[in-house]
Amino acid sequence: MNNMGKQVPIPLYYLIKSHLMEIIESGHLKPGDRVPSERELTAQFSVSRMTARQALAELENQGLLMRVQGKGTFVATPKIEQPLAGLTSFTEDMRRRGLNPGARVLSAVEAAAGRRVAQALGVTEATPVFRLERLRLAGGEPMAVETSHIPVNIAPGLKDQAFADQSLYKLLQEHYGIQLVRATQSLEAVPANSAEADVLNVHEGTPLLLLERVSRDTQDRPIEFVRSLYRGDRYRFTTELVRREESQ
Ligand code: GLP
Numbered sequence: 620m621n622n623m624g625k626q627v628p629i630p631l632y633y634l635i636k637s638h639l640m641e642i643i644e645s646g647h648l649k650p651g652d653r654v655p656s657e658r659e660l661t662a663q664f665s666v667s668r669m670t671a672r673q674a675l676a677e678l679e680n681q682g683l684l685m686r687v688q689g690k691g692t693f694v695a696t697p698k699i700e701q702p703l704a705g706l707t708s709f710t711e712d713m714r715r716r717g718l719n720p721g722a723r724v725l726s727a728v729e730a731a732a733g734r735r736v737a738q739a740l741g742v743t744e745a746t747p748v749f750r751l752e753r754l755r756l757a758g759g760e761p762m763a764v765e766t767s768h769i770p771v772n773i774a775p776g777l778k779d780q781a782f783a784d785q786s787l788y789k790l791l792q793e794h795y796g797i798q799l800v801r802a803t804q805s806l807e808a809v810p811a812n813s814a815e816a817d818v819l820n821v822h823e824g825t826p827l828l829l830l831e832r833v834s835r836d837t838q839d840r841p842i843e844f845v846r847s848l849y850r851g852d853r854y855r856f857t858t859e860l861v862r863r864e865e866s867q
Contacts, residue, residue, distance in 0.1 A: 631666050635674035643683055643694055650696045654684060680825060682852030698855040699757070706802050706834065708788035709765070713757050721756035724782050725764070725818070729771055736768045739833050739844035747771040749778055751787070754818050761819045763849040773797070773842060787843075797842055802834040806856065809848070819850055826851035 642648050655663065660671035675692055678684040685695040701712060713720035729749050737744040748768045755763045767787060769777060774795045791797040809829045816823040828849040836842050 631664070632670045632673040632677070635660055635664055635666065635671060636677055639674065639678060640683065648694050650694050652694045653691050654694060656691060680852065682850075695852070698853055699762070701849075701854055701856050703804070703806070703856050703858040706799060708786055709755050709763070710786040710789070716757075718757040719759070720786075721759065722783055723754040723756065725752040725754055727751050727778050727782065729778050732768070732770075736844055739831075740768065740770060740841045742770055749774070751777070751782060753782060760853075761850070762853060763847050764815060764818060765845055765847040768844045769842060773840070791842070797836050799834045799842060800837050802832050804830055804832040806830050808851065811848075815848060819848070821850060821852065828854060828856065 639654060643654075648654060654675075657668055657671045657675060660666070660674065661668050664671070675684060675686075679686055679692070682695055682698050684692050686692045699716065709722075710720045727750070729747050732740065732742055732744055732746045732748040734744055736748055736750075737746060740746075740748070742748075747770070749771050750766065750768050752764065752766045754761055755765055769791075771777075774791060774797065777790075780790060788799065791799070807829050808826050810824045811819060811821055811827050813823045815827065816825060819825075819827070828851050830845075830847045830849065832843070832845045832847070833841050834843045834845075
């Protein structure tokens with residue numbers, strides 16, 4: 620359909636959303652400041668409660684606002700900017716920002732790789748693999764759920780290690796002499812299911828960023844296959860692009 624020349628109405632919730640975005644981005648409202656409630660917006664813009672709610676919900680999903688039960692809606696702290704280029708660990712990423720890294724171990728087991736993991740690590744499906752599922756925390760706040768898979772024969776005994784306060788990459792390097800040097804990674808958006816929403820402390824359906832990474836060592840052996848689910852409302856991934864001769 621051709622809309623040229625026709626006036627396309629702008630949805631009301633969108634106008635409210637843009638208004639709120641403007642006062643946040645211009646610095647009139649700062650992180651931690653309270654934003655007008657659903658009721659206040661309803662009165663101010665003469666819209667229905669549903670419309671006001673939609674505007675607030677979208678901004679919350681985008682990570683600009685934060686709702687605190689019984690207290691109101693506030694401007695959220697800015698997202699964590701994470702460059703995609705470096706092969707860094709969660710611990711290193713958090714420390715670089717002056718945040719205290721932490722983890723809660725959700726499960727740590729040895730089991731047969733299975734199809735998907737076997738394919739990623741270049742092993743057979745029956746190969747024993749250590750599977751570590753951790754909730755990653757920054758200053759006590761949940762940021763991501765990471766599920767790492769490492770062939771048992773590459774780093775035997777990992778399942779007996781305490782990962783609540785220990786970096787996996789550091790352990791691989793210092794205890795097993797494994798140096799990770801390169802990785803391939805993909806990134807896609809997924810909605811949080813109820814279990815993920817629960818541990819990450821977000822609403823079900825909140826956008827999460829799924830990163831899948833296969834990391835290799837100096838001999839080009841696949842060492843770790845990881846699925847990381849980062850909170851889309853707390854993270855923004857950045858990357859640097861270079862325009863090469865041949866693309867011009
Ligand atoms: C990042 C990577 C994971 C890796 C983790 C190690 O988050 N995406 O693949 O397992 O770092 O972190 P740490 O060394 O803090 O345990």
